[in-house]
Amino acid sequence: MQRDSRISFVVLTYNEEKHIARCINSLLPFAKEIWVIDSFSTDRTIEIAEGLGAKTVKHPFENQAQQFNWAIRNCEIAGDWIWRVDADECISEECGRKVTEAIATCDEDINGIYVNKAIVFQGYKLKHGGWYPAPQIKVIRKGYGESENKVMDEHLIITSGRTIYVDGDQTDENLNDLTWWTDKHNKYASREAVNMLMMQYEMDADAEGVEAKLFGNDAERKRWLKVRYARMPLFLRPFLYFLVRYIVKLGFLDGKLGFIWYVLQGFWYRFLVDAKIYEMKRDFGFDENKLKAYLNGLCQTSR
Template sequence: MITLIILTYNEELHLQRCLESVKNLAERIIIVDSFSTDRTFEIAQNHGVKFLQRKFINQADQLNWALENLNIDTEWILRLDADEYLTPELYKEINDRIKTIPHNVNGIVFKLRVYFMGKWIKNGGYYPMKLLRMWRNGKASIDNKMMDERMNVLSGEILEFNHDLVDENLSTLVHWTDKHNNYSTREAIVRLDAKYKFLNETEQLVHKSNKQFYLKLPLFFRALFYFCFRFFLKRGFLDGKQGLIWHFLQGFWYQFLVDAKIFQIEYLAKKENKTVKQIIEEKFNFKF
Protein backbone atom coordinates (compact mmCIF):
# COMPACT_ATOMS: atom_id res chain seq x y z
CA MET A 1 0.00 0.00 0.00
CA ILE A 2 2.96 2.39 0.63
CA THR A 3 6.21 2.95 -1.26
CA LEU A 4 8.87 4.85 0.67
CA ILE A 5 11.46 6.94 -1.22
CA ILE A 6 14.67 8.12 0.47
CA LEU A 7 17.33 10.25 -1.24
CA THR A 8 20.83 9.69 0.14
CA TYR A 9 24.45 10.80 -0.04
CA ASN A 10 26.87 9.53 2.62
CA GLU A 11 24.14 8.85 5.18
CA GLU A 12 25.70 6.01 7.22
CA LEU A 13 25.15 8.10 10.35
CA HIS A 14 21.38 8.30 9.85
CA LEU A 15 20.09 5.66 7.46
CA GLN A 16 19.86 2.78 9.94
CA ARG A 17 17.70 4.85 12.30
CA CYS A 18 15.45 6.02 9.46
CA LEU A 19 14.89 2.50 8.13
CA GLU A 20 14.24 1.07 11.59
CA SER A 21 11.53 3.69 12.17
CA VAL A 22 9.54 2.50 9.13
CA LYS A 23 10.14 -1.24 9.49
CA ASN A 24 7.15 -3.27 8.16
CA LEU A 25 5.23 -0.08 7.33
CA ALA A 26 6.06 0.24 3.62
CA GLU A 27 5.63 -2.56 1.08
CA ARG A 28 8.53 -1.19 -0.94
CA ILE A 29 11.48 0.99 0.04
CA ILE A 30 13.54 2.70 -2.66
CA ILE A 31 16.79 4.56 -2.01
CA VAL A 32 18.09 6.86 -4.74
CA ASP A 33 21.71 7.52 -3.88
CA SER A 34 24.13 10.13 -5.23
CA PHE A 35 27.21 7.84 -5.30
CA SER A 36 27.94 7.66 -1.58
CA THR A 37 31.45 6.74 -0.51
CA ASP A 38 30.62 5.58 3.01
CA ARG A 39 28.58 2.61 4.32
CA THR A 40 25.24 3.83 2.93
CA PHE A 41 24.98 0.99 0.40
CA GLU A 42 25.95 -1.64 2.97
CA ILE A 43 23.25 -0.45 5.39
CA ALA A 44 20.64 -0.37 2.63
CA GLN A 45 21.67 -3.86 1.50
CA ASN A 46 21.31 -5.22 5.04
CA HIS A 47 17.71 -3.99 5.06
CA GLY A 48 16.92 -5.51 1.67
CA VAL A 49 15.77 -2.26 0.08
CA LYS A 50 16.00 -1.30 -3.60
CA PHE A 51 19.16 0.79 -4.08
CA LEU A 52 19.80 2.92 -7.16
CA GLN A 53 22.47 5.49 -7.92
CA ARG A 54 22.11 8.63 -9.97
CA LYS A 55 24.00 11.91 -10.32
CA PHE A 56 22.52 14.57 -8.03
CA ILE A 57 21.36 17.90 -9.44
CA ASN A 58 18.88 18.94 -6.78
CA GLN A 59 16.24 17.35 -4.55
CA ALA A 60 13.36 18.09 -6.91
CA ASP A 61 15.13 16.63 -9.94
CA GLN A 62 16.13 13.50 -8.03
CA LEU A 63 12.65 12.86 -6.64
CA ASN A 64 10.95 13.58 -9.96
CA TRP A 65 13.22 11.05 -11.64
CA ALA A 66 12.27 8.44 -9.06
CA LEU A 67 8.55 9.09 -9.44
CA GLU A 68 8.69 8.95 -13.24
CA ASN A 69 11.04 5.99 -13.76
CA LEU A 70 10.67 3.44 -10.97
CA ASN A 71 7.27 1.94 -11.83
CA ILE A 72 5.72 2.63 -8.45
CA ASP A 73 2.40 0.79 -8.24
CA THR A 74 1.35 1.24 -4.60
CA GLU A 75 -1.57 3.48 -3.73
CA TRP A 76 0.50 5.75 -1.48
CA ILE A 77 3.99 7.25 -1.66
CA LEU A 78 5.91 8.38 1.42
CA ARG A 79 9.03 10.51 1.22
CA LEU A 80 11.62 10.82 3.98
CA ASP A 81 15.09 12.33 4.23
CA ALA A 82 17.70 9.97 5.63
CA ASP A 83 18.17 12.11 8.76
CA GLU A 84 14.45 11.95 9.51
CA TYR A 85 12.47 9.26 11.28
CA LEU A 86 8.90 8.53 12.33
CA THR A 87 7.97 8.77 15.97
CA PRO A 88 6.29 5.56 17.22
CA GLU A 89 3.07 7.57 17.52
CA LEU A 90 3.21 8.67 13.87
CA TYR A 91 4.08 5.12 12.77
CA LYS A 92 0.98 3.81 14.56
CA GLU A 93 -1.19 6.62 13.18
CA ILE A 94 -0.16 5.87 9.59
CA ASN A 95 -0.62 2.15 10.09
CA ASP A 96 -4.03 2.57 11.75
CA ARG A 97 -5.48 5.17 9.38
CA ILE A 98 -4.05 4.35 5.96
CA LYS A 99 -6.91 2.02 4.96
CA THR A 100 -9.69 4.35 6.07
CA ILE A 101 -8.54 7.66 4.56
CA PRO A 102 -11.45 9.14 2.54
CA HIS A 103 -11.13 8.80 -1.23
CA ASN A 104 -11.24 12.57 -1.72
CA VAL A 105 -8.03 12.97 0.34
CA ASN A 106 -4.90 12.77 -1.79
CA GLY A 107 -2.25 14.29 0.47
CA ILE A 108 -1.12 13.79 4.07
CA VAL A 109 0.66 16.51 6.04
CA PHE A 110 2.99 15.72 8.95
CA LYS A 111 4.25 18.05 11.65
CA LEU A 112 8.05 18.28 11.57
CA ARG A 113 9.88 18.28 14.89
CA VAL A 114 13.48 19.50 14.58
CA TYR A 115 16.17 18.41 17.03
CA PHE A 116 19.53 20.20 17.17
CA MET A 117 22.38 18.95 19.36
CA GLY A 118 19.84 16.78 21.16
CA LYS A 119 17.43 19.66 21.83
CA TRP A 120 13.92 19.88 20.43
CA ILE A 121 13.64 23.35 18.84
CA LYS A 122 10.13 24.21 19.95
CA ASN A 123 10.28 27.99 19.71
CA GLY A 124 11.32 30.73 17.32
CA GLY A 125 8.30 30.01 15.12
CA TYR A 126 9.94 26.77 14.07
CA TYR A 127 7.48 24.21 15.41
CA PRO A 128 5.33 22.86 14.02
CA MET A 129 6.57 23.10 10.45
CA LYS A 130 3.95 21.31 8.35
CA LEU A 131 5.08 19.31 5.33
CA LEU A 132 3.22 17.21 2.80
CA ARG A 133 5.22 13.97 2.85
CA MET A 134 2.68 11.32 1.85
CA TRP A 135 0.40 11.36 -1.18
CA ARG A 136 -1.66 9.13 -3.42
CA ASN A 137 0.31 7.83 -6.37
CA GLY A 138 0.01 10.27 -9.28
CA LYS A 139 -1.87 12.88 -7.26
CA ALA A 140 1.00 15.22 -6.34
CA SER A 141 4.02 16.88 -7.94
CA ILE A 142 7.12 18.60 -6.61
CA ASP A 143 8.22 22.15 -7.41
CA ASN A 144 11.16 22.01 -9.82
CA LYS A 145 13.28 24.48 -7.84
CA MET A 146 16.84 24.60 -6.61
CA MET A 147 15.73 25.49 -3.08
CA ASP A 148 12.66 25.15 -0.86
CA GLU A 149 11.02 22.55 -3.06
CA ARG A 150 7.60 21.40 -1.86
CA MET A 151 5.12 18.70 -2.81
CA ASN A 152 1.80 20.01 -4.12
CA VAL A 153 -1.41 18.02 -4.37
CA LEU A 154 -2.83 18.23 -7.89
CA SER A 155 -6.44 17.63 -6.84
CA GLY A 156 -8.50 16.58 -3.86
CA GLU A 157 -8.14 17.34 -0.17
CA ILE A 158 -5.23 17.34 2.27
CA LEU A 159 -5.40 15.69 5.69
CA GLU A 160 -3.15 16.65 8.60
CA PHE A 161 -2.05 13.84 10.88
CA ASN A 162 -1.71 14.39 14.62
CA HIS A 163 1.77 13.08 15.36
CA ASP A 164 5.30 14.16 14.47
CA LEU A 165 7.98 13.38 11.96
CA VAL A 166 11.43 14.05 13.46
CA ASP A 167 14.37 15.76 11.75
CA GLU A 168 17.52 15.10 13.79
CA ASN A 169 20.85 15.49 12.02
CA LEU A 170 23.68 13.94 14.03
CA SER A 171 26.55 15.42 12.00
CA THR A 172 29.02 17.94 13.42
CA LEU A 173 28.84 21.68 12.87
CA VAL A 174 31.64 21.30 10.32
CA HIS A 175 29.29 19.24 8.15
CA TRP A 176 26.33 21.52 8.92
CA THR A 177 28.16 24.72 7.93
CA ASP A 178 29.63 23.12 4.80
CA LYS A 179 26.15 22.02 3.71
CA HIS A 180 24.59 25.40 4.42
CA ASN A 181 27.42 27.19 2.64
CA ASN A 182 26.41 25.22 -0.46
CA TYR A 183 22.74 25.98 0.18
CA SER A 184 23.51 29.69 0.50
CA THR A 185 24.95 29.79 -3.02
CA ARG A 186 21.78 28.26 -4.42
CA GLU A 187 19.64 30.61 -2.33
CA ALA A 188 21.61 33.62 -3.60
CA ILE A 189 21.09 32.43 -7.17
CA VAL A 190 17.31 32.12 -6.90
CA ARG A 191 17.05 35.49 -5.15
CA LEU A 192 19.15 37.13 -7.85
CA ASP A 193 16.94 35.47 -10.45
CA ALA A 194 13.95 37.31 -8.97
CA LYS A 195 15.70 40.50 -10.10
CA TYR A 196 17.57 39.47 -13.27
CA LYS A 197 15.47 36.55 -14.65
CA PHE A 198 18.25 34.29 -15.92
CA LEU A 199 16.92 30.88 -14.82
CA ASN A 200 14.58 28.69 -16.84
CA GLU A 201 10.93 29.25 -15.94
CA THR A 202 10.69 25.81 -14.36
CA GLU A 203 13.59 26.62 -12.01
CA GLN A 204 12.45 30.06 -10.94
CA LEU A 205 11.71 30.68 -7.29
CA VAL A 206 8.03 30.98 -6.46
CA HIS A 207 7.95 33.50 -3.64
CA LYS A 208 5.60 33.10 -0.73
CA SER A 209 4.07 36.27 0.67
CA ASN A 210 6.25 36.22 3.80
CA LYS A 211 9.39 35.70 1.70
CA GLN A 212 8.34 38.55 -0.60
CA PHE A 213 8.25 40.85 2.42
CA TYR A 214 11.65 39.64 3.61
CA LEU A 215 13.26 40.14 0.19
CA LYS A 216 12.08 43.75 0.03
CA LEU A 217 14.15 44.58 3.11
CA PRO A 218 17.75 45.89 2.67
CA LEU A 219 20.62 43.44 2.35
CA PHE A 220 22.24 42.44 5.66
CA PHE A 221 19.69 44.33 7.78
CA ARG A 222 17.08 41.72 6.93
CA ALA A 223 19.24 38.90 8.34
CA LEU A 224 19.54 40.76 11.65
CA PHE A 225 15.82 41.57 11.62
CA TYR A 226 14.93 37.92 11.00
CA PHE A 227 17.15 36.66 13.82
CA CYS A 228 15.72 39.18 16.30
CA PHE A 229 12.20 38.29 15.21
CA ARG A 230 12.83 34.59 15.80
CA PHE A 231 14.98 34.80 18.90
CA PHE A 232 13.15 37.52 20.83
CA LEU A 233 9.62 38.02 19.48
CA LYS A 234 9.08 34.31 18.77
CA ARG A 235 10.89 33.38 22.02
CA GLY A 236 13.66 31.33 20.49
CA PHE A 237 15.67 32.08 23.63
CA LEU A 238 13.52 29.52 25.44
CA ASP A 239 15.33 26.78 23.50
CA GLY A 240 18.47 27.27 25.61
CA LYS A 241 22.07 27.20 24.40
CA GLN A 242 21.27 24.85 21.55
CA GLY A 243 18.49 27.20 20.52
CA LEU A 244 20.86 30.17 20.56
CA ILE A 245 23.26 28.32 18.26
CA TRP A 246 20.46 27.11 15.99
CA HIS A 247 18.60 30.39 15.62
CA PHE A 248 21.83 32.38 15.19
CA LEU A 249 23.35 30.08 12.59
CA GLN A 250 20.16 29.20 10.71
CA GLY A 251 18.35 32.50 11.20
CA PHE A 252 21.23 35.02 10.97
CA TRP A 253 24.56 33.56 9.78
CA TYR A 254 23.01 31.67 6.86
CA GLN A 255 20.83 34.58 5.76
CA PHE A 256 23.76 37.01 6.10
CA LEU A 257 25.94 34.71 4.00
CA VAL A 258 23.28 34.62 1.27
CA ASP A 259 23.21 38.44 1.23
CA ALA A 260 27.02 38.62 1.18
CA LYS A 261 27.11 36.38 -1.89
CA ILE A 262 24.41 38.46 -3.59
CA PHE A 263 26.43 41.60 -2.85
CA GLN A 264 29.67 40.10 -4.18
CA ILE A 265 28.08 38.71 -7.35
CA GLU A 266 26.51 42.07 -8.22
CA TYR A 267 29.75 43.89 -7.37
CA LEU A 268 31.83 41.62 -9.61
CA ALA A 269 29.29 41.78 -12.44
CA LYS A 270 29.48 45.58 -12.42
CA LYS A 271 33.26 45.66 -12.03
CA GLU A 272 33.92 43.18 -14.85
CA ASN A 273 31.01 44.30 -17.02
CA LYS A 274 29.48 40.84 -17.10
CA THR A 275 26.07 39.37 -16.34
CA VAL A 276 25.38 37.94 -12.90
CA LYS A 277 24.94 34.54 -14.52
CA GLN A 278 28.45 34.74 -16.01
CA ILE A 279 29.91 35.67 -12.62
CA ILE A 280 28.11 32.80 -10.90
CA GLU A 281 29.45 30.35 -13.47
CA GLU A 282 33.00 31.71 -13.52
CA LYS A 283 33.66 32.75 -9.91
CA PHE A 284 31.38 30.37 -8.03
CA ASN A 285 32.01 27.41 -10.36
CA PHE A 286 28.28 26.79 -10.64
CA LYS A 287 26.92 24.87 -13.61
CA PHE A 288 23.39 25.66 -14.75
Protein backbone atom coordinates in the same frame (compact mmCIF):
# COMPACT_ATOMS: atom_id res chain seq x y z
CA MET B 1 -13.30 -2.83 2.63
CA GLN B 2 -10.17 -1.17 3.97
CA ARG B 3 -7.65 -0.08 1.37
CA ASP B 4 -3.99 -1.15 1.43
CA SER B 5 -2.39 1.45 3.71
CA ARG B 6 1.21 0.36 3.21
CA ILE B 7 3.43 3.05 1.78
CA SER B 8 6.35 3.31 -0.62
CA PHE B 9 9.06 5.42 0.99
CA VAL B 10 11.60 7.38 -1.07
CA VAL B 11 14.88 8.29 0.66
CA LEU B 12 17.59 10.37 -1.06
CA THR B 13 21.12 9.59 0.08
CA TYR B 14 24.78 10.49 -0.27
CA ASN B 15 27.26 9.15 2.30
CA GLU B 16 24.61 8.61 4.97
CA GLU B 17 26.00 5.53 6.75
CA LYS B 18 25.63 7.39 10.06
CA HIS B 19 21.88 7.88 9.61
CA ILE B 20 20.46 5.38 7.14
CA ALA B 21 19.83 2.45 9.52
CA ARG B 22 17.98 4.69 12.00
CA CYS B 23 15.91 6.12 9.15
CA ILE B 24 14.97 2.80 7.55
CA ASN B 25 14.21 1.09 10.86
CA SER B 26 11.67 3.82 11.65
CA LEU B 27 9.96 3.22 8.28
CA LEU B 28 9.87 -0.58 8.19
CA PRO B 29 6.68 -1.11 10.27
CA PHE B 30 4.70 0.97 7.78
CA ALA B 31 6.48 0.20 4.50
CA LYS B 32 5.30 -1.69 1.46
CA GLU B 33 8.78 -0.93 0.12
CA ILE B 34 11.65 1.50 0.67
CA TRP B 35 13.48 3.05 -2.25
CA VAL B 36 16.91 4.55 -1.58
CA ILE B 37 17.99 6.87 -4.39
CA ASP B 38 21.73 7.23 -3.93
CA SER B 39 24.07 9.81 -5.48
CA PHE B 40 27.05 7.42 -5.69
CA SER B 41 27.98 7.23 -2.02
CA THR B 42 31.54 6.21 -1.19
CA ASP B 43 30.73 4.89 2.28
CA ARG B 44 28.55 1.96 3.47
CA THR B 45 25.20 3.63 2.79
CA ILE B 46 24.13 1.18 0.07
CA GLU B 47 25.38 -1.88 1.96
CA ILE B 48 23.44 -0.92 5.08
CA ALA B 49 20.28 0.00 3.17
CA GLU B 50 20.22 -3.24 1.20
CA GLY B 51 20.93 -5.22 4.35
CA LEU B 52 17.73 -3.77 5.82
CA GLY B 53 15.71 -4.71 2.75
CA ALA B 54 15.62 -1.41 0.89
CA LYS B 55 15.68 -1.22 -2.89
CA THR B 56 18.60 0.91 -4.05
CA VAL B 57 19.17 2.88 -7.25
CA LYS B 58 22.08 5.14 -8.14
CA HIS B 59 21.38 8.38 -9.99
CA PRO B 60 23.47 11.55 -10.49
CA PHE B 61 22.41 14.37 -8.17
CA GLU B 62 21.38 17.82 -9.42
CA ASN B 63 19.16 19.04 -6.61
CA GLN B 64 16.68 17.57 -4.14
CA ALA B 65 13.62 18.40 -6.24
CA GLN B 66 14.88 16.83 -9.45
CA GLN B 67 16.22 13.76 -7.66
CA PHE B 68 12.88 13.06 -6.01
CA ASN B 69 10.92 13.71 -9.18
CA TRP B 70 13.23 11.39 -11.12
CA ALA B 71 12.59 8.67 -8.55
CA ILE B 72 8.79 8.82 -8.68
CA ARG B 73 8.83 8.90 -12.49
CA ASN B 74 11.39 6.16 -13.11
CA CYS B 75 11.25 3.67 -10.23
CA GLU B 76 8.61 0.94 -10.32
CA ILE B 77 6.88 2.16 -7.18
CA ALA B 78 4.35 -0.37 -5.94
CA GLY B 79 2.50 1.57 -3.25
CA ASP B 80 -0.47 3.80 -3.89
CA TRP B 81 1.12 6.39 -1.59
CA ILE B 82 4.66 7.82 -1.57
CA TRP B 83 6.28 9.24 1.55
CA ARG B 84 9.44 11.30 1.19
CA VAL B 85 11.92 11.03 4.06
CA ASP B 86 15.46 12.44 4.16
CA ALA B 87 18.19 10.06 5.28
CA ASP B 88 18.87 12.06 8.46
CA GLU B 89 15.18 11.99 9.36
CA CYS B 90 13.00 9.38 11.02
CA ILE B 91 9.29 9.11 11.68
CA SER B 92 7.75 8.46 15.06
CA GLU B 93 5.70 5.32 15.61
CA GLU B 94 2.70 7.53 16.35
CA CYS B 95 3.15 9.44 13.09
CA GLY B 96 3.46 6.26 11.02
CA ARG B 97 0.39 4.73 12.65
CA LYS B 98 -1.74 7.84 12.24
CA VAL B 99 -0.78 8.27 8.57
CA THR B 100 -1.54 4.64 7.72
CA GLU B 101 -4.90 4.95 9.47
CA ALA B 102 -5.64 8.14 7.55
CA ILE B 103 -4.73 6.52 4.23
CA ALA B 104 -7.01 3.55 4.96
CA THR B 105 -10.03 5.72 5.64
CA CYS B 106 -9.61 9.02 3.78
CA ASP B 107 -11.84 10.25 0.96
CA GLU B 108 -10.89 9.42 -2.63
CA ASP B 109 -9.99 13.05 -3.42
CA ILE B 110 -7.38 13.27 -0.63
CA ASN B 111 -4.02 13.27 -2.42
CA GLY B 112 -1.61 14.78 0.10
CA ILE B 113 -0.89 14.53 3.82
CA TYR B 114 0.78 17.11 6.06
CA VAL B 115 2.83 15.96 9.04
CA ASN B 116 4.86 17.91 11.58
CA LYS B 117 8.48 18.69 10.78
CA ALA B 118 10.50 18.54 14.00
CA ILE B 119 14.14 19.63 14.23
CA VAL B 120 16.55 18.22 16.80
CA PHE B 121 19.79 20.22 17.05
CA GLN B 122 22.66 18.65 19.00
CA GLY B 123 20.19 16.50 20.91
CA TYR B 124 17.69 19.26 21.65
CA LYS B 125 14.25 19.44 20.00
CA LEU B 126 13.42 23.01 19.01
CA LYS B 127 10.03 24.05 20.33
CA HIS B 128 9.82 27.76 19.55
CA GLY B 129 10.82 30.36 16.97
CA GLY B 130 8.30 29.03 14.46
CA TRP B 131 10.33 25.85 13.94
CA TYR B 132 7.75 23.49 15.40
CA PRO B 133 5.40 22.00 14.41
CA ALA B 134 5.83 23.54 10.90
CA PRO B 135 3.55 21.10 9.00
CA GLN B 136 4.71 20.06 5.52
CA ILE B 137 3.30 17.75 2.86
CA LYS B 138 5.44 14.64 3.09
CA VAL B 139 3.02 12.01 1.78
CA ILE B 140 1.42 12.11 -1.68
CA ARG B 141 -0.86 9.78 -3.59
CA LYS B 142 1.06 8.22 -6.50
CA GLY B 143 0.33 10.09 -9.71
CA TYR B 144 -1.10 13.14 -7.96
CA GLY B 145 1.97 14.93 -6.63
CA GLU B 146 5.64 15.79 -7.03
CA SER B 147 8.29 18.20 -5.78
CA GLU B 148 8.08 21.78 -7.00
CA ASN B 149 11.04 22.56 -9.26
CA LYS B 150 13.16 24.83 -7.07
CA VAL B 151 16.90 24.72 -6.42
CA MET B 152 16.31 25.31 -2.71
CA ASP B 153 13.48 25.29 -0.16
CA GLU B 154 11.43 22.94 -2.29
CA HIS B 155 8.13 21.48 -1.09
CA LEU B 156 6.00 18.57 -2.20
CA ILE B 157 2.82 19.64 -3.95
CA ILE B 158 -0.30 17.88 -5.18
CA THR B 159 -1.58 18.40 -8.70
CA SER B 160 -5.27 17.98 -7.81
CA GLY B 161 -7.55 17.09 -4.95
CA ARG B 162 -7.33 17.98 -1.26
CA THR B 163 -4.91 17.53 1.61
CA ILE B 164 -5.30 16.53 5.25
CA TYR B 165 -3.17 17.09 8.34
CA VAL B 166 -1.90 14.35 10.63
CA ASP B 167 -0.52 15.39 14.02
CA GLY B 168 2.67 13.31 14.06
CA ASP B 169 6.38 14.08 13.90
CA GLN B 170 8.87 13.52 11.11
CA THR B 171 12.10 14.40 12.90
CA ASP B 172 15.22 15.89 11.34
CA GLU B 173 18.18 15.02 13.58
CA ASN B 174 21.56 15.15 11.91
CA LEU B 175 24.29 13.50 13.98
CA ASN B 176 27.28 15.21 12.36
CA ASP B 177 29.30 17.92 14.13
CA LEU B 178 29.22 21.69 13.63
CA THR B 179 32.16 21.62 11.20
CA TRP B 180 30.11 19.40 8.91
CA TRP B 181 26.98 21.51 9.52
CA THR B 182 28.65 24.80 8.58
CA ASP B 183 30.26 23.26 5.49
CA LYS B 184 26.87 21.95 4.38
CA HIS B 185 25.19 25.30 4.96
CA ASN B 186 27.94 27.11 3.10
CA LYS B 187 26.99 25.00 0.07
CA TYR B 188 23.30 25.56 0.78
CA ALA B 189 23.97 29.31 0.86
CA SER B 190 25.26 29.24 -2.71
CA ARG B 191 22.05 27.58 -3.89
CA GLU B 192 19.87 29.81 -1.74
CA ALA B 193 21.57 32.93 -3.16
CA VAL B 194 20.47 31.83 -6.64
CA ASN B 195 17.00 30.99 -5.32
CA MET B 196 16.60 34.40 -3.67
CA LEU B 197 17.70 36.25 -6.80
CA MET B 198 15.25 34.22 -8.89
CA MET B 199 12.48 35.26 -6.51
CA GLN B 200 13.61 38.88 -6.43
CA TYR B 201 13.60 39.10 -10.23
CA GLU B 202 10.40 37.01 -10.52
CA MET B 203 12.17 34.45 -12.70
CA ASP B 204 10.91 31.35 -10.91
CA ALA B 205 7.24 31.43 -11.93
CA ASP B 206 7.51 28.06 -13.69
CA ALA B 207 9.07 26.55 -10.57
CA GLU B 208 6.32 27.71 -8.24
CA GLY B 209 4.14 25.06 -6.76
CA VAL B 210 3.38 26.40 -3.30
CA GLU B 211 1.29 29.54 -3.65
CA ALA B 212 2.41 32.57 -1.63
CA LYS B 213 -0.55 33.34 0.66
CA LEU B 214 -0.47 35.23 3.95
CA PHE B 215 -3.58 33.46 5.24
CA GLY B 216 -2.87 30.06 3.68
CA ASN B 217 -1.40 26.96 5.27
CA ASP B 218 2.02 26.95 6.94
CA ALA B 219 3.97 26.38 3.70
CA GLU B 220 1.97 29.02 1.80
CA ARG B 221 2.43 31.55 4.58
CA LYS B 222 6.18 30.90 4.73
CA ARG B 223 6.41 31.29 0.95
CA TRP B 224 4.54 34.61 1.18
CA LEU B 225 6.95 35.83 3.83
CA LYS B 226 9.97 34.62 1.87
CA VAL B 227 8.88 36.52 -1.25
CA ARG B 228 8.70 39.70 0.86
CA TYR B 229 12.03 38.86 2.48
CA ALA B 230 13.64 38.53 -0.96
CA ARG B 231 12.69 42.13 -1.73
CA MET B 232 14.17 43.58 1.46
CA PRO B 233 17.60 45.29 1.57
CA LEU B 234 20.66 43.03 1.70
CA PHE B 235 22.32 42.66 5.12
CA LEU B 236 19.42 44.30 6.97
CA ARG B 237 17.11 41.34 6.51
CA PRO B 238 19.27 38.76 8.40
CA PHE B 239 19.08 40.96 11.50
CA LEU B 240 15.30 41.26 11.19
CA TYR B 241 14.96 37.52 10.52
CA PHE B 242 16.94 36.69 13.66
CA LEU B 243 14.97 39.14 15.80
CA VAL B 244 11.62 37.75 14.62
CA ARG B 245 12.65 34.14 15.20
CA TYR B 246 14.48 34.69 18.48
CA ILE B 247 12.45 37.46 20.14
CA VAL B 248 9.01 37.79 18.56
CA LYS B 249 8.48 34.03 18.14
CA LEU B 250 10.05 33.28 21.54
CA GLY B 251 13.12 31.40 20.30
CA PHE B 252 14.98 32.50 23.43
CA LEU B 253 12.89 29.94 25.33
CA ASP B 254 14.88 27.19 23.59
CA GLY B 255 17.86 27.85 25.88
CA LYS B 256 21.59 27.70 25.14
CA LEU B 257 21.45 25.17 22.30
CA GLY B 258 18.53 27.11 20.86
CA PHE B 259 20.61 30.29 20.98
CA ILE B 260 23.39 28.58 19.01
CA TRP B 261 20.81 27.39 16.46
CA TYR B 262 19.17 30.80 16.03
CA VAL B 263 22.49 32.58 15.59
CA LEU B 264 23.80 30.03 13.08
CA GLN B 265 20.59 29.26 11.20
CA GLY B 266 18.73 32.52 11.74
CA PHE B 267 21.58 34.98 11.28
CA TRP B 268 24.93 33.53 10.13
CA TYR B 269 23.42 31.45 7.31
CA ARG B 270 21.11 34.24 6.14
CA PHE B 271 23.95 36.77 6.26
CA LEU B 272 26.16 34.41 4.22
CA VAL B 273 23.41 34.12 1.60
CA ASP B 274 23.30 37.92 1.32
CA ALA B 275 27.09 38.10 1.06
CA LYS B 276 27.02 35.62 -1.83
CA ILE B 277 24.24 37.58 -3.53
CA TYR B 278 26.29 40.76 -3.21
CA GLU B 279 29.33 38.96 -4.61
CA MET B 280 27.35 37.80 -7.66
CA LYS B 281 25.96 41.27 -8.27
CA ARG B 282 29.43 42.79 -7.97
CA ASP B 283 30.91 40.20 -10.35
CA PHE B 284 28.38 41.30 -12.98
CA GLY B 285 29.09 44.98 -12.38
CA PHE B 286 25.67 45.38 -10.72
CA ASP B 287 24.18 45.00 -14.20
CA GLU B 288 20.77 43.44 -13.63
CA ASN B 289 20.38 42.29 -17.24
CA LYS B 290 23.70 40.42 -17.20
CA LEU B 291 22.85 38.78 -13.90
CA LYS B 292 19.42 37.74 -15.16
CA ALA B 293 21.04 36.21 -18.26
CA TYR B 294 23.39 34.24 -15.99
CA LEU B 295 20.51 33.03 -13.81
CA ASN B 296 18.49 32.07 -16.87
CA GLY B 297 21.44 29.99 -18.08
CA LEU B 298 21.55 28.19 -14.73
CA CYS B 299 17.83 27.40 -15.07
CA GLN B 300 18.25 26.00 -18.56
CA THR B 301 21.10 23.68 -17.56
CA SER B 302 19.19 22.36 -14.52
CA ARG B 303 16.17 21.24 -16.55
